[in-house]
Amino acid sequence: MTLALTSLSKTYPGRHGSSVQAVRSLDLRMDKGEIVALLGSSGCGKTSTLRMIAGFESVTDGGITLAGRRIETLTPDRRRVAMAFEGYALYPPLTIEENIGFGLTARGLDRNEAAKRVREMADMLEIGPILKGRPAGLSGGQQQRASLARALARDADLHLLDEPMGQLEPQLRAILRGRVKAALKARGLTAVLVTHDQTEANAMADRIAVMEAGVLQQYGAPSELRDRPANLLVATFLGEPPMNALPATVEPHGLHIDDVAEDALALPGVALPAVGSKVVLGIRPHRLHLGAGVWRGQVISNQWLGDQAHVVLALGSRIVVAVAHQRVPVRVGETVPLGFGAEHAHLFDAASGRALAHGTASA
């Protein structure tokens, strides 16, 4: 274990005596050499968490241990972390090359070694041609890569990367994801990657911590988050399009979907809670199939996206989305049968959103 956050909290004093609880009692542990993604929507406290680890924001409560040292009261220069800033934070008077090399010579790396490191980073992030330029003349994407290069060039106990590729074009982002991950792994570096892009988190991280409203929702490997989401929030946040969520009530013979005039569903292999419980049934869009099943849905739209079909249907007064990997020959307004395998069902408590049971495919 190299980084441990224990009950970490951040409260910002607001105007007029109000306050913002940006991070609430966050517990997180990560091992050396691991890449962890902090994933969550904008404003959920990801940057605040990073800034507390780096020492730019004081810790309201809780502790931070890094490589065996308690660091939450140390000044930033003594924490041995490197950071790529959300706003780049390049030093305007210096060239990109100098910006990247700055921290290396300061840390005692000799000039040749530092120059070599700068070269490597520039090649990896494709900023070789702009090394002699100054930040003001560069695009956001170029500045962002320079900022990432500056962080990755450093040797540190922990690398903090705050939305390091948000400004890049999709194609370049896809290429750099792989390269950056490979570089981190090759050097055995430990990194916290902040992102609101789940593809990026899935592609780069060994483990993902999903945050919402300052609270850690779930922490685990990408496959675990996908197959066994801890609550409705994680379930609907991950996956594109989001998981279908249908409010339902447990009845003696199975699950009755509210507002859908069909018989109760028997869900073999799924442990149902007590009769009368209010639950939410979750089914991922690509697990819903058209043409067979117990439900009748009326097609609202049917779109072919080039590699998959998105079919939106009205199920009683609910709306569901189904994804298929071939074109689906259904027309708008048509009523079609649809269904799903019980092994792909997820059940959540209606009040708390907590996961109650997962189908056998998630085991």
Place this chain on the structure above:
Amino acid sequence: MARIDGTGSPIPRILRAIALVVVLVFFLFPILWIFLMSFQTNETILAIPPSLAFTPTLINYTSLISGHLQTAAGSLDLPFMHNLFNSVLLSSVSVLVSLVLGVPAAYAFARFRFRLGEDIAFTLLSFRFAPPLLVLLPLSLYFKDLGLANTYTGLIWVYQLICLPLILWIVRGYFEDASPDVEYAYRVDGHSWWRAFTRIAIPLAGPGIAAAGLLAFIFAWNNFVFALILASADKQPVTVGALAFVTASGIQYGQIAAAIVLSIMPTLALALYAQRWLVEGLSLGAVKG
């Protein structure tokens, strides 16, 4: 569509040139007139009708520099050069002290939120709009007790009332404009707070510091009432010293003009020297809005 940058049709360009000339004449003519006056004797200045044709004379300058004022009633000793020296000394040391105190304070106000911070900053600013005479009466009494009356130290101290608020408020704006993340980026590279302040924050606020310093210098240079009341002749700056030109035998226009020319010089020189940073500084401030 009308273009306001003057590259389009010639009519706006000509109008603009005329407007510029009018403004320049309005502002620069008095200075030019004084410059011409400083090379004339009282007789040619007062001649009726006034004439632009005269034989230039350096008599005004030589008498100022030698310290002997020639009047109709005879020779009068005039410590003008000493006054000028006092002005330079008082203004520049005051600005230096203000920079040393004000720049770190401005940084603190910009970067850290602390209790009563805004109140302290505002109180300092309020010194600028309190009438000087309000503070002068108690000050002159205290200065007598403290032995600061008629000392450079005492004057430099009160000049902080002029310089410090200016520097504090202008420079604070520049620090607030610069993202603290640039300093943090430097700090995670292993540098102390102090190095981030001196190596990153100050250079980035450089134009603002130059602009504020120059403004403070001008305000200090033009101050009259503090030195009039708190110091006697040998410590007084030119603004007060110039009173001596009003003599029993009349007003020495030529010498006053020469004195004005001489006393504009240091500020002008400083402004020209600082121009590079100044333009950048003032326009950055304008962009910030």
